Amino acid sequence: MTKWLRNDQFHYHIMLLPVFVLFILFQIFPIYGVTLAFKHFIPTKGVLGSPWAGLEQYKFLMQNPEIWRVLRNTLIISVGKLITLLIVPIVLALMLNELRVKWFKRSVQTITYLPHFLSWVILAGIFRDILSTHGIINHLMETIFGMNPIMYLGSNIWFRPIIILSNMWKEMGFSTVIYLAALTSINSTLYEAAEIDGASRLQKIRHVSIPGIAMVIALLATLSLNGILYAGFDQIYNLYNVIVYDTGDVIETWVFRNGLVGAQYELGTAVGLVNSVIGLLLVALTYTLAYRFANYRIF
Amino acid sequence: MITSKTFGSRAFDTVIIVVLLAVSLATLFPILHTVAVSFSNPAIASSGTITVWPKGWSWNAYSRVMDDKQFFTSLWVSVERIVITLVLGTAVTYLAAFPFSRETRDFRMRNIYLWILLIVGSFNGGIIPNYMNAKNLGLFDNFWILVLPYLFNFGNILLVFNFWRNLPKELDDCANIDGAGPWVKLITLYFPLSLPVLATISLFTIVNTWNEYFQAIVFINNPHLLPLQTYLQQIVVTIDPTRPEEIGKGGSLSEVSNQTLDAAKIALTMLPVLFIYPFLQRFFIHGITLGSVKE
Structure with missing residues (x-):
């Protein structure tokens, strides 16, 4: 001892x-x-x-048309989120980086990353209110453009864009932080050299800023592929309803509804297992890529 | 950086400022709108004309929240959950971070354990195996199901031990020469140095625990054990305003009065996050980059 x-x-x-x-x-x-x-x-x-x-569950699944619908929705929504959350934060970071007024820069950042810390329960409550048929958005559309009220969350045309945009709204400020940090670490002599060569501000962005953060962009884009089978359960579960199952039902919500609430445990587990295995492979793949090309390490 | 003050350059700045202002307003609008609705007269709120300032000022919604016993029961559950998760979770993280901050030649199993935690931890059995497991453990309808699964957080452990690994090596050498064992180092040497990183993970834990709602949907039936976000989810979200039979009614009395009441509950649930937001902001950028330099 x-x-x-x-x-x-x-x-x-x-x-x-x-x-x-x-x-x-x-x-x-x-x-x-x-x-x-x-x-x-x-x-x-x-x-x-x-x-x-x-493999009975899997045979049953292959014959189930719902699973293809759910898979399609998941991919469309998660790719939409992935692209918006790659491009918009980069643009925001480039804009913020151009500003010299410190307090303004800081205020914009403080405001835009606030929603990151609010839960989808709260935000779903808020969005359900402003997007309802008698909500502020419909009211504005009616007074400005004379449009008839649209049931945004009950429309198969609007549901996916709303999911992708509201996710962008929530996370764009937070994602900007990393790009901004990368931008501020670019050596300022590069900008001075460009200045002497007569580069305009747009040319400096094009030839100094963007190449300067290209590595970070590539890294984050690669790592974000991890989430391709996860379209955002909390968000969709709190915003969707029966009418938009056609465009808004994703793997996780489907598993929750059928597997757990509907007590089809084997079916739910079967789908969840495929999801987890592919997810694990993606994690391994993206981290290997990130390690190879950017020397990214977790520990 | 040198910036030429040409007309083009000024115009460029103006465009950027206008765009960023628009983005900021778009971010704040839904939040301010909800607060405005919560302070408004229910009848005016239902007409959808409120923007960011209350119309027909009224405390009615808030006084109705005061009468809602479940709201306060749930608030208390959330507070208890946060305090317990914070204390136990930080202790678990802090203890585990120490062995992992050692060199492999000092703690021989380090890399093996880290890889096991990373790889097995990345595999999520899915919602149903987790459900079966919690049932088998007897954690169904039990307060501890809201706490125990959240005590181990690999990301937090990483954050802490990478922070320690960035401290000067000489500190550890000095402690060794003075004959300090692992526990002495852990408590007297590293604890005072770790306050920034512990503040960071504590703030993350508080916000994440406050925001978590789903665990109770699956595992809790007893209303006395329902956290606030789950309660809010059930009243605000489960009542579906887009159901076909409700479309077009738009103005029935119960629906009208619920709009301001729900807004008040949402606003109150946001309040704690807004309150610690300044602290979060101070620490989280730090937190993201914390321990990002590895040797």
């Missing part, structure tokens, strides 16, 4: 003990539940006791 106490390795393990216990309880234990994807679940027998069913 005293020999152990004198060994640092022993103390390090004691320090890690809480993490290991929590990790086993909430990360490792659920993994055996994944076998549900290949079973016939009988509640009285539990997950382990239920008989195996092979």
Whole structure:
């Protein structure tokens, strides 16, 4: 015992003990539940006791037209989010970087990254109010353009754009921070050299600023591919409804509704498993790419 | 940086300032609008004419929130949840960060454990295996399901140990010469130095815990254990204003009065985040770049 106490390795393990216990309880234990994807679940027998069913769930899934709809919606929404959250923050950062008035710059930043810290529950409450048929947006559209009220959240035309734009609204300020940090670290002699060569401000942006942050852009674009199968459950779950299932129902909401609420546990697990495995492969792929090309390391 | 003050350059600045002002206003508008609605006369609010200033000033919605017992029960659950998650979560993170801040030759299992935590931690069994697991652990309808799964946060551990690894190596050497063991170092050497990084993760924890709503939707039935965001989700979101049968009615009394009441509840739920926002702002940029330099 005293020999152990004198060994640092022993103390390090004691320090890690809480993490290991929590990790086993909430990360490792659920993994055996994944076998549900290949079973016939009988509640009285539990997950382990239920008989195996092979690939039955997957055969059933392939014949289910809903799954293709859900997959399409997920990809369209997440790619839309990915693109908007790549381009808009870069433009914002380039604009902020041009300004010399400190307080204005800081105020804009303070305001634009505020929504990042508000939950989608709060924001869904707000957006449901302003986008409703008797909300402020419809009221403005009516008084300015004489348009008839549109049920934005109950329209298959408007739902995806609203999801993508409201996500952009929430996250653009936050994403700007990293690009702005990259921009401020560009060596100012480069700008001075460009100035002497007679470059205009737009030319300086084009030939100094953008190349200066190209690496960061490439890195963040690569890492954002991780989330391609996750269209944003919290946002969509709090904003969608039956009318917009055609364009707004995504993998996670579908799994939640059918698998958990509808108690089709095997089906839900089967879809969740595919999602998790592809997600894990994407994480491995993007981090490998990021490490190879940008020497990005987590630890 | 040298900036020429030509006409073109000024025009360029003006365009940028106008665009950024528009972006800022667009960001603030929905939030201010909700606050304005919450202070307005319910009948005027339902006409949709309120912009960012209340019309027909009224405290009515807030006095009705005061009568809502569930609102305060849920508020208390959220507060308890935050305090417990903060204390235990920070302790777990702080303890685990120490071994991981060691060199591999000092803590031999370091890299193996880190890779296990990273890779296995990236694999999410999905919502249903997690549901089954919590049921098996007897955590269904139990306060601890709102806390325990959130105590281990790999990102926070990373943040803390990368912060330590950026401190001068000589500190550790000095402590070794003075004969300090791991626990002495952990408490007397690293704790005072870690206050900025601990503040950062604490603020993240507070905001994330406050905002989390979904765990209780899945695992909690007992209204006495419902956190505030979940309660808000149930009253504001589950009641669906876009259901076909409700379209066009637009003005029934209950719906009208609920609009200002919901706005008041939303505004009150935003308040704590707005309150700690200045602190968050101070620490989080720091937090993003914290420990980003690795040797």
